[in-house]
Amino acid sequence: MLQVRGLRKSYSGNEVVRGVDFSVAAGECYGLLGPNGAGKTTTLRCCLGLTESDAGTITLAGHAVPAQARAARSRAGVCPQFDNLDPDFTVAENLVVYGSYFGIARRTVQERVPRLLEFAGLEDKADAALATLSGGMKRRLTLARALVNDPQIIFLDEPTTGLDPQARHLIWDRLKNLRAAGRTLILTTHFMDEAERLCDRVGIMDHGALIAEDTPRNLIGTRIEPHVVEIYGDGVQAFAAKVAPRHAGRVEVSGGTAFCYCRDPAPLLEALQSSSGLRALSRAANLEDVFIKLTGHDIRD
């Protein structure tokens, strides 16, 4: 459904995408993860033909991009990171007007509106003004709008950023429905639990390159120790320097917390018993641990 080969892009001498290769099969949900500035958004913009790459080839829904970008975009849906719904239109009008940009007959779009509203859980809001919608409702409407052309592939740029847990779960539920219906999804996110939950495969980008790509389960199984003990409190620095390395394969201190990665947490937790003032959280490793291991603890602004 989407093939990207050797993609490169520089902005005034600064190469933000440095040779990215990946492909997404039909019906797959692919997550593009990475710190801010890793090149995710630029990659997605290139895929849609909104930014011209310096090198590389892209095929989206069978069309070469950017040469046939319009044809490719007519088969794709986009749920952007920032709300760009039309505030002057009602909920239903937003869908109908957006459908017109695809050159779809107005009647066809109007026939699709009830199903799209149902999908968004906005059946009783068809004539509501945009200003009366909550953030979660707007995001669901944006998602429904991305389906107005019945797309084969849907691009979602941080689909749940800024939403409360209830609204996030509802979006996840809808995305799972889309995946079950055989649509291809490609999403960027900062939430590793989101990627772990939704994505068949994830690609982790950093500094413009794809540095790891696999199923979330395989990444957790192969790229990191299975167990993490987070230790914090008075004396954590000394403990991390002297005691922890004896019981954990790898110890990283970030701020006031020591992250101890190990196969078996028992000896470390036992050693902690004799260190009063230290508190510990023992848990299974997750995708976020893989992400941090691969991209580091440093803040990227």
Add this chain to the structure above:
Amino acid sequence: MTSVTEPASGRFELRFLHVVRRNFLVWRKLMYASMVGNMADPLIYLVGLGYGLGAFMPPVDGMPYINFLAGGMLCYSAMNSATFEALYSAFSRLKVQRTWEGILHAPMTAADVVVGEWVWAALKSTMSGAAMLLAMYLLGIVHGLRPLAVMPVVLLIGLAFSGVGLIMTALARNYEFFIFYFTLVITPMMFLSGVFYPRAALPAALQWVGAFLPLARGADLARGLTLGLPVAHPLLDVLVLCAYAAGGVLLALGLIRRRLLT
């Protein structure tokens, strides 16, 4: 920085009409406020200045002052409508509401968006011009069918100012930027173009500047078509307006492509 090259199409594309229609549908919801701003405002000026100031004025170019002023206000209202639309409204859609970003996610191009906005702003100025012309009929300033021939000129004035206005929008980072354009371009243009008095009243150097201004060219043409005043260079007037219109929209398109598609 390179922008996305849009494949040339063999046939004339009408996709920009989707953008025109979108703006029309929004306008229809807000049209009363819009009409007061774009149509009532120049009418109030016409009546106020035309009768108030006109009472002290000798005939201008052989006609009552209000008649002379009406020909100028017709063009002034067209300029203002196109300018406000291409600046404030278009900038809202570019930056604040991100409407253009959404449209570009569909199979639309930057050219569709920019041409759509350009035509829409010119249509709004044509509506304002039509309202002014109607007022001129009602006030008995013009008679018969011949003055209707001014409407294509009004559309051309609209295209010229919407093209130039979109350049400003493409360059703007915030609404405050437009104050420069209004104060340093639009206001002097109004006084150099003979809206309120014949350009001949100005010093020679300022008259010379006026000859390059789209509003002056439009006012000359419009007074000729509505009031029967002689037009010195009708063809050149049309060419100057066309140059502003085409140059404006092409430069705006280049700038907006660079802004949105890099």
